[in-house]
Amino acid sequence: MNIVILNGSPRPKGNTAAMVAAYREGAEAAGHTVIVFDVCRMRIAGCLACEHCHQKNPRACVQADDMRLIYPALDEADMLVLASPVYYHGLSGQLKCAIDRIYAPGYPRRLRKAALLLSSGSKGVYDGAIYTYRHSFLGWLHLEDMGVFTAAGDQNKSHELLSQLREAGASLADPDDHNVPRLVIRCGDVEVKAPLNQTQAARDLMNRLPLTVVGHDSGVDYCCELKEGDFDEDEKQQGWNDGDISVVGGWFAILHSGQEESAAYRVMVVAHLEEKDNELVRTLPHDTTFGLSLEEPWHER
C-alpha cells in the first residue's frame, strides 16, 4: 500500500516527528511504501477559492507552489496520514493549508484509508482536530478510519506511545474490496451497485456525482449522453464484458449484452455489475432515466 503522511509540525525533532517516524517504521517493516511530507518546510499557500480546479481545469490547482510535489503522491496513495501538533485546539495552520488544497483533486483516485496522529501539551484537547478528520476525511473523502493516536504531555516520545505507533503501522493491511467505493444506479424501483475501479475516468465520474442521465436501450447497451470528462487514453481496454459500465466519448453506457462481438471496440470501463444486476438492467424499459450517485458512507459497510 502507498501511504502519504503529511506532517504539520514545524519542529523537525519534535513530538509529532517522533510519532510519524514510529508509524512509518512499522508500516515500512510491513512492506508498505511511505512518503512523508514535512509541510512546514514546504511552500504551501492557502486555497484561493478561485474554483479554477472545478470550473476551468478539473483537478488542477492554479497555484504553482510545493503542493505540486504532494499532488502526484496523493494520486498514487492508498492511505493518507495526517500528523499534527495541536494548536489552539486544532490542526497546525501549515497542515490546514495543505488540507484545503486537496480541494483541487477532489477524490484522489486510489485513496481508501486515513489515520490521524496528534501531539499536544495537555490532555483532552483533540475535539477540533478530530472533528475535521472525521467529517472532511472519513465523511467527505469517504475514507476508512485506521485510527486516531494522541500523545499529551509526558506521553510524547514515551516508549509506550512509540511502540503503539510502530505496531499500528505494522498492522496495516492492503485495501480490500470491502473499501471500494460503489456507484449506485437507480431507475424507478430498481437499484444496482457496482464497485468503481481505479481509472482516472472512474475518479472523474466520482467527482461529478450525483448525476442524472437519460438514454435508451440499443439492444447491446443503455446509452446515455454524458458530457466528456477527464480520462487516461492508456486505461481504455479492448472489448467489454456484459455488465461493464463505461464512460467516454460523451457517453455513459451500461454494456449489458454482446460481449462476444465486443472485441472490435476500445472502451473505458469504470465499473462492473454482477451478473444478477446485469440481468435486472436488461429488464428496464427502452427509454430510461438513471440516477447515478456514490454509495455513502461506504466505509461503514
Ligand SMILES: Cc1cc2nc3c(=O)[nH]c(=O)nc-3n(C[C@H](O)[C@H](O)[C@H](O)COP(=O)(O)O)c2cc1C
Ligand atoms: C501555537 C501553539 C499552540 C498550541 N496550542 C495548544 C493547545 O491548544 N493545547 C495543547 O494542549 N497544546 C498546545 N500547544 C502545545 C503543542 O501542541 C505541544 O507542545 C506539541 O507536543 C508540539 O508538538 P511538536 O513537538 O511536534 O511541535 C501549542 C503550541 C503552540 C506552539
